[in-house]
Amino acid sequence: MNKKILDILEFDQIKAQIAQSLSTSQGQNEMARLSPISDKARIQKWFDELSEFGAIVQENGPVPLSNTADLTEILRRIELDASLASQEFAKIKKALRLANETRRFFEQVVNVSFPVLGQTIDKFVDVAYLLGLLQVIDSAGALSDTASDKLYTLRQNIKKGDAEVKKILAEILSKSQSSLTESIITIRQGRPVLAVRSDSKNKIPGIVHDMSASGQTFYIEPNRVVQLNNDIAQKKIEEKNEVARILRELAEAIKPHIDDIRQNTWLIGQIDLINAKYRYQVAQKATVPLISDHKAIKLYAARHPLIDPKVVVANDLFFDQTLETIAITGPNTGGKTITLKTLGVAQLMAQSGLPILADLGSQVGIFTEIFADIGDEQSIAQSLSTFSSHMTNIVKILDQVDAKSLVLFDELGAGTDPKEGAALAISILDFLKSKHAKTLATTHYPELKAYGVESDGVENASMAFDLDNFRPTYRLVQGVPGRSNALEISRRLGLPTQILEEAAGFLTEDEHDVNVMIASLEQKNQEMTESAKQIKALEKDNELLHHDLSRALETFNRDREKELNKARQEAQDIVKVAVEEADNILKNLQEKSLLKPHEIIDAKHQLGELAPEIVDLSKNKVLKKAKAKRGLKPGVEVLVLSYNQRGNLIRLAKDGRWEVQMGLITTKLSEDEFEPIEPEETVKKTKTKAVKKTVTSNIKAQLDLRGVRYEEAQKMLDDYMDQALLANLHQITIVHGIGTGVIRDMVREYLQRSRHVKSYSYAPQNAGGSGASIVTLK
Template sequence: MNKKILEILEFDKVKSQVSQELSTSQGSDELENLTPITDKVRIQRWFDELSEFALVVQENGAVPLSNTADLTEILRRIELDASLASQEFAKIKKVLRLANETRRFFEQAVNVSFPVLAQTLDKFVDVAYLLGLLQVIDSAGALVDTASDKLFSLRESIKKSDADVRKILSEILSKSQSSLTESIITMRQGRPVLAVRSDSKNKIPGVVHDMSASGQTFYIEPNRVVALNNDVAQKRIEEKNEVARILRELAERIKPHVPDIRQNTWLIGQIDLINAKYRYQLATKSSVPSISEHKAIKLYAARHPLIDPKKVVANDLIFDQNLDTIVITGPNTGGKTITLKTLGLAQLMAQSGLPILAEIGSQVGIFNEIFADIGDEQSIEQSLSTFSSHMTNIVKILDAVDTHSLVLFDELGAGTDPKEGAALAISILDYLKSKQAKTMATTHYPELKAYGVESERVENASMAFDLAHFRPTYQLVQGVPGRSSALEISRRLGLQAQILEEASGFLTEDEHDVNVMIASLEAKNRDMTASVNKIRTLEKDNYLLYKELSKSLETFTRDREKELNKARIEAQDIVKVAVDEADSILKNLKDKSLLKPHEIIDAKHQLGELAPNLVDLSQNKVLKKAKAKRGLKPGAEVLVLSYNQRGNLIRLAKDGRWEVQMGLISTKLSEDEFEPIEPEEETKKTKTKAVKKTVSTGIRAQLDLRGTRYEEAKKMLDDYIDQALLANLHQITIVHGIGTGVIREMVRDYLQRSRHVKSYEYAPQNAGGSGATIATLR
């Protein structure tokens, strides 16, 4: 993309707006190097990354980005084996830590997928090793005491000696107040000294390091601490050398990893730039456009990004594939130039991967070059007139233009004789049309109105003017040429009627008819625009509703899958307990020689198969289709899901539910409340019965105690529970009736005290209510 168009359309000012949303120096570098490109695949990737990033942030909060330093020079010096200060290592550490936190943020992101963005995130290099090395640098950029044993020993020794010096000086201070001008310990030439009066300098023997300007104070290092301070000075030199050695060794160990550090710093810049784009999108209420296949441009409610948001006027601009040229005619006021710049800048932003200031659903094309001749380019140095200057620029554009170009002309043909200028403008537009370039031009020549009407793949447009308030509205009206309102405006401003009448007489009949036609078109266009705006508002509302519903459905499905898998896990645990108990029972039976070994193994295998497997719930549609194909008919055996009991279908009721008989209980159930038992399952049941025959003689999942006496009912219940446990029944139903309530209370008391009963409750109303109790066995 030529640099001149970036200057004309002030693309750098847009980048400056985006830069305010950046956090890192790496992101600033990425934005500085950002320019429009022509690779459609790469542009689409940028858009996809931005859209996915927005979803991640909306679901998981802001990405933990923070201010970082530029490491370019630091890393180069490491490669050159130059010495680095500890503060420079601290800058490296901060960047690597930020890279780690950023990577971890996306790894822990929930409720959203980001396949395109993940391809960038996967390029992060694991820097745990380097962060481990840099633990010797603290947050302030200093080398920690424990960086080496020697450094620790030296610093501890220095601290102790410093403390001894302070203690001795404090003792001298307390005993020699009369000899001092100040009761403090101060520093001179890096040594702790006392401020001694000049007439008392012999009372505190020591080394004089300085004297006040007045000569009244001598700064003396007492002899008692000279040796200690000398020792401290020597140890500080050793400490400095040890620090240099450690930092040099640290640089050597980091040097092989410099490419990885560069990779991570670049990725931080990428993520920071995407984050800045997203924040800019929110701040400006912009959107990510789609990319057309045939250079079509559709901008809905497009705004110029450099105009005050409170003053800017939004315009629809439709430049579809059936159009080569749009000619905006009419007076010189009203925002024609801003419309040109809005179109050009939207394209530059889109081809740079930036969101554009237009509504959702907008579309952009991909152009290899964008050319513009906008503004006054008169050159004093070259003694060129305005017309000559513009024409020089236009010649350069026409020499370079091709079918993949977008051309913007402001006041094409202006600055010369109107008839010649209009003829030149039409010829230039025809030439660009022959090149199949997309062209938008503004002009005030009336001849181009006819050109827009009579020429194929050319459309007229104009800027609306509010005659009632004598001001431009800055609204683009496509399909309607501009009309001059000079006479009308003059009349309303009070120009004499005689002058207006004479001026009107100079206009031809055709010109009168054209103005009437344009006024009619404007009225029709207003009505059509109002209708289109209503439709687009409905489309936008429907789109937002669709997004909300899609998100809600996704959340519901995800929560449902979690709960169902949780239930299956609990069921597996329950069955595991049952299998363990069955192991114990079968072991006892084996000891009693009631079963053969191979029969025990077979029975245990069948018990183990009771555990439900966790499944991918996305495959449930297949299961539902299989269930629908099986068909249901009276007499078919089914498994009632809520009771985990078998029953038989009796008849299909009018309300669509089936009447199901479970022992003595009959109830109505919908098809999703039971599962048909396949014939192959029936075969398995027969085999299972052959194994269980020696354990239980056809034990049913229901016990009927109605009509029995208290003691008899209690014994029957006790025996039945034992048989149910041996038969590995998970849930049983005890029918006791209502009656006087004696048998019912006995049953509930027994179940409450039994260690084999996990829980119990009255049956549902359609299955016996308080006349039956359903118990779940351990």
């Protein structure tokens, strides 16, 4: 985009408004580089990121951004092996910590999906290692005492030496008050000294470091502390060298990761820029526009961002695909120039990925160039008149314009003879129309009114004037040419009636009819505008209501499911305790031989049915429909595959399994654990064959628990033992593996407790050894 249009439309001032919400230096850099582009996919990506960011902030709160320094020069110096101060490392640390916090914030986002913005967030590099290195830099930007053992020792010795010096000096102070001009310890030439009276300087032997201007005071370092101070000075030199060494090593450790640091700081700038856009959008009630495929522009209630929101007038502007030129005609009052600038600014902002000051549903086009000739271009230095300056600018524009251009002309053809100016204006508009460029032009020439009516792809427009209150309304009226209100205004200003009547007589009948026609069109347009406003208000209310109801319904459904699952979980916990207690009672009864094995199994299944399942209810409907298609219903006779026994379906349980009655036993089985038995007529045909077939159990004599979790293994073992008892198996093998021994110990404890186990032992070495147990049942 040419720089001139950015200057004409004051794009930098608009960016400055948005930049007020930036927090980081990186964000400031990104804002400085921001300019309009014509890549539709990239612009749409910017808009999607902004929309997703807004949804995240509304649901999860603001992103934790804070002030950070620009690291560009610091990182470059590290690459050049230059020395850095600890405060510069502190700036790196702060930026990396912010990057880490920002990444963690988005990782913890709930209830919002952000696939487009997520592509940017995923580019953050994990900098935990670098933050660990930089822990030696404290919050004040100084190198921590614990950065190295040597540094710690040196600083501790320096502190001890300073304390000893202060102790000695304090002792001298207390004993030599009469010899001192001041009872304080002061510093001269970096050494602690006492202010000694000139006539008492021999009473406190030491090194004189300074003397007062009057000569009455000598600043003396007592001999008792000279050696101590020398030792301290030596240790401070060693400390300085050690600090320099540590910082050099720190820079060397960071150097290989400079690209990662640059990546993270760039991403901080991106997030900060998006945050500033969002805050501007909220503050200014701006919106993210749609992007047209065919340069069509639809702006609803568009406002200029540099005009005070309290006084700015919002205007609709429709520039559809078939329309190539809009000519705003009428007198030089009423905001024609602002309308031009509002369109241009909206396009610049949109093509920079910024929200525009217009209502929801607004649409912008994509233009490779925007040209404008707006304002007084008179050049004294070049001795050019206003007309010449404008025409020079227009010539440059016409040389570059094409079908992907948007052209804005203010007072086209002004500054010369009206007839010639009008002819030039029409010819220029015709030329731009032949290039298929979108053009918005203002003019006060009446000839362009007819041009707008007679030419295809051209539309008249005007700025409404309130004659009742005698002031411009600054509202754009499309489809209606502007009319001069000179006679009416003059009449209200008190011009004599005789003059007004004579002036009206000079107007031709056609001119009079045109003014009447325009007045009629203005009235009809006003009525249609009011109707459209009412419809739009109703649509907006409906949209808001629909949005609120949708969110309320979503929240209600989510809360309902949470409460239902909470209730089911509580019921499950209660029943689980009851089942465990009942299980203990059954075991006690079993030990007293009051119940048979199959009765115990039946009782356990009945107790298990009491526990409610936490399931997706919608899935149950689908399951029931699928079962119905197969003809499964209560009363149907089935063959239970695991027991090779017949049973009858009783009812479909909540969890999608069927309750099956097998003699005295009732159990729950999934659909793949049984098969419907064919009708009796079919059975008769194969009766002879069936008699010859030996009935055998499908249950295997081995249970494999390897790789199964502890709780699941317990349940599998318990169910398997029930099935083995029903199948009258004499010997079974439990494969539990060796592993950590947890499953093996569980199996051994279970077998020890069971009254149905006659004996058990580990398998032979060639059959699994201690990884399997051979069990003999009673």
